[in-house]
Amino acid sequence: MTTPTPDLSTLLDQLTLDEQISLLAGADAWRTVAIPRLSIPALKVSDGPAGVRGGGALVGGTPTAAFPVGISLGSTWNVELLREVGVSLAREAHDKGAGVLLAPTINLFRSTLNGRNFESYAEDPFLTGKLATAYVQGLQSGGVSATVKHFIGNESEYQRNSISSDIPERALRELYLRPFEMVVKDAQPWAIMSSYNKVNGTYVSESPRLLSEILRDEWGFDGLIMSDWGGTYSSGESLRAGLDLEMPGPSRARTNLLEEAQNDPITRQAVHRAAGEVLRLIERTETFAHPRDVSEAAEKGEERPDTRALIRRAGAEGTVLLKNKDGLLPLPACASVAVIGPNADTGQVMGGGSAQMSAHRKVSPLEGLRAALGKNRVTYAQGCDNARFLPTLDAAIELEYLGADGQVIATEQRRGSEVMWFALPKGVSADSLHVRLNLTLSAPDAGDYDLSLYSAGLSRLSVNGEEVIDNWTNWQAGSTYFAFGSDEVRASRFLSAGEHHAVIEFKPKEVKHSVASFSAVRLGFRAPLPETAFAEAVRIAGEAEYAVVCVGTTGEWETEGVDRWGLDLPGQQNELVSAVLAANPRTVVLLQTGGPVLMPWLDAVPALLQGWFPGQEAGHAFADVLLGIADPGGRLPQTFVARLSDDPTHPETPDVQYPGENGHVEYREGLFIGYRHADKAGTTPLFAFGSGLSYTTFELSDAALSAEQVEPGESVSVSVTVRNTGERSGQTVVQLYLRDVAASLERPNKELKGFAKVSLPAGESQTVTLKLDMRSLAYFDDTQNAWVAEAGDFEILLGQSSAELPIKLKLKLSKDWSARP
Known part of the structure; x- marks a missing residue:
């Protein structure tokens, strides 16, 4: 039913002060407060950015389409593809009753060890800003608000709820703020999420400079600013700084806001302004005109062929061919292939944390290759393990909610041996939650089995009436569940063949923390890998014409809440590659990780594909690339360092620079991250930023400037002809970098200022034109608080990666140019 959209100014004035304040915190984890008296509907938000989970828990819930993760989309360097993804996600959001998607994530790759590395696009602010702008435009064209995050300085997970990111002003302006600035000015997002952390000593959610002076006043942002979940640390202070909406609800930080507003006119004015922002977001998402059913029961899990096709195409286009000696790839269509490794028969399609969802499907490389080649041509062996935790069970589980006397007061049926509580049955109180979980363990053969528990709360496991794991009496805080959970506790037990009754007892544990509480428990169960598994994989590989070794990590390793473990592949994976x-x-090595890893076998391996986590159609996308049905369209959006010490945040004494100490992490590297650092330090990366091969070859020629000298305020166009010089259709990325020949302040050796994705049939050519404006030439002068482009000479470098820039053009700026932010 269509409802007329009210006049927001009139509606705002009709609200009582108490009602205005009620709009400034969520009603629950995913919804704003509805005010039926004035027909103000609730607005539902949903986690993204690689799908729309809806209002359920991080596991289970309504099935949804899982898209490639951020770094996979970043690898496409394809602005129009990101726009398509945004459009498709808007449709998914409508299916879930959501008007707001918590996406995209556009923090930069400052360090190779960032736990959410997989979730962002690139190490470069310009590439990030261009891709994110298209994503936001596509999403909002479908009437769904983007929520650009995490503003700002959230480049690692270590102590993220309290740490101060101490960022020099030039680095803040030129790197970390730049993609947000581009998105705000070019895409006009309707919402932005503040980060948990502090910047230079002040919580972002309480920073008038960041939220009001820069975001609203300088850039003209006219949308809503919401907190990250639990990232509101004060009442009136955060509101006056510019934070409109506290999430999740009910409010924890703003419980005394009414009293503050009644006694302080400035706070009362801030309440009025922020409530107006909530109303405007409801209007922009057309929720007044078309109120949504925001319940989980109304969510739809519809699968669409065009969505599957888009995810498959995007996954292939984000796959990066890093090595292809003697043209080993693509594989012949009639090849016999051994698919080997821990990621071979498992669809590793997403990272962990709030970005995970219940995907419609998780197509593994083995499934994809068998579908393409036929089952009789594809053999398989796991070889080794790369799991961080024991796997969960896809089993029915009964939850019995216990009262104070131990009697059952409610029951619930779920599926899967990981349970998270975001909502409770009627009559069950969160304050006295006590649950007994019953399930059946099936042992196909008699033998030893591994079991494990970890939990955000107290837990213990009994099997057949015998306690097996005690994660209750000596519960210790660990790194699971956004640092609310314990580490995994394991045990091994001999089980006879057949079914065994397992009981998990769970009770929340109050954890002193600055963010909202969290309750969850996870049971892991499996039979250990046979001792012969490694040798069997090597044998099977030797019997096939080709071997595809599927190694890497999982969403358990690459996840929100904890930073990456290091750069070595977990387990025996390196040994497996060498043995195969x-x-x-x-x-062929098919590598799936959320960021760079070390590759001690690189020189010996003839072919290497970096596949990331490319969404639910992963195996089909990989098969398309392996067989040459699709060109490997990806180019690295991140420098792959040759060793951890080459990372800009890991000098000899790295603690204060990464991960931080005494509540501070110092961005001492300033402007020099990624390829900028490699240029300055003179290190040779394993693979350079922008690198990637095609199954064909390309040549750039006939580069020209529209003018060799520009006046202040003018722009200049750069044109270059791209020709496919091979025998197949393919894709490349034309990359333009700029060098300031002589600047008053230190600048990077080169900076990406333009790019274009080009697809060409064999033998054909295309002219690409890229535009440079004054901001392209400028740096931020923190002594003048201005963007400055100095008169003099600039070099324009053109090529197909940051390490392959054969074309050089000269440009002169006649006079100094500057502009205030």
Whole structure:
């Protein structure tokens, strides 16, 4: 039913002060407060950015389409593809009754060890800003608000709720604020999320300079600013700084806001302004005109063929071909292939944390290759393990909610051996939550089995009436569940063949923390890998014409709440690659990680694909690339360092620079992250920013400037011809970097200022034109508080990666140019 949209100014004035304040915190985890008296509907938000989970828990819930993660989309360097993804996600959001998607994530890759590395696009602010702008435009064209995050300085997970990111002003302006500025000015997002952390000593959610002076006044942002979940630390102070909406609800930080507003006119004015922002977001998402059913029961999990096709195409286009000696790839259509490794028969399609969802499907590389080649041409062996935790069970589970006397007061049926509580049955109080979870363990054969528990709360496990794991009496805080949970506790038990009754007892544990509480428990169960598994994989690989070794990490390793473990592949994966290669010289490594890893076998391996976590159609996308149905369209959006010490945040004494100490993490590297750092330090990366191969070859020629000298305030166009010089259709990325020949302040050796994705049939050519304006030439002068482009010479470098820039053009700026932010 269509409802007329009210006049917001009139509606705002009709609200009592108490009602205005009620709009400034969520009603629950995913919804704003509805005010039926004035027909103000609730607005539902949903986690993204690689899908729309809806209003359920992080596991289970309504099935949804899982898109490639941020770094996979970043690898496409394809602005129009990001726009398509945004449009498709808007439709998914409508299915879930959501008018707001908590996406995109546009923090930069400052360090290779950031736990949410997989979730962002790139190390470069310009590439990030261009891709994010298109994503936001596509999403909002479908009537769904983007929530650009995390503003700002959230480049690692270590102590993220309290740490101060101490960022020099030039680095703040030129790197970390720049993609947000581009998105705000070019895409006009309707919402932005503040980060948990402090910047230079002040919580972002309480920073008038960041939220009001820069975001609203300088850039003209006219939308709503919401907190990250639990990232509101004060009442009137955060509101006066510019934070409109506290999430989740009910309010924890703003419980005394009414009293503050009644006694302080400035706070009362801030309440009025922020309530207006909530109303405007409801209007922009057309929720007044078309109120949504925001309940979980109304969510739809519809699968669409065009969405599947888009995810598959995007996954292939984000896959980066890093090595292809003697043209080993693509594989022949009639090849026999051994698919080996811990990621071979498992669809590793997403990272962990709030970005995870219940995907419609998780197509593994093995499934994809068998569908393409036929089952009789594809063999498989796991070889080794790369799991951080024992796997969960897809089993029915009964939850019995216990009263104070131990009697059952409510029951609930779920599926899966990981349970998170975001809502409770009627009559069950969160303050006295006590649950007994019953499930059946099936042992196909008699033998030893591994079991594990970790939980955000107290837990213990009994099997057949015998206690197996005690994670109750000596519960210790660990790194799971956004640092609310314990570490995994394991045990091994001999089980006879057949079914065994397991009981998990769970009770919340109050954890002193600055963010909202969280309750969850996870049971892991499996039979250990046979001792012969490694040798069996090597044998099978040697019997096939080709071997595809599927190694990497999982969403358990690459996840929100904890930073990456290091750069070595977990377990025996490096040894497995070397052993398979010795058995079969025609070996392809398919690497799935959320960021750079070390590759001690690189020189010996003839072919290497970086596949990331490319969404639910992963195996089909990989098969398309492996067989040449699709060109590997990806180019690295992040420098792959040769060793951890080459990372700009890991000098000899790294603690204060990464991960931080005494409540501060100092961005001492300033402007020099990624390829900027590699240029300055003179290090040779394993793979350079922008790198990637095609199954064909390209040549750039006939580069020209529209003018060799520009006046202050003018722009200049750069044109270059791209020709496919090979025998197949393919894709490349034209990359333009700018160098300031002589600047008063230190600048990077080169900076990305333009790019274009080009697809060409064999033998054809296309002219690409890229535009440079004054901001392209400028740096931020913190002594003048201004953007400055100095008169003099600039070099324009053109090529197909940051390490391959054969074309050089000269440009002169006649006079100094400057502009205030």
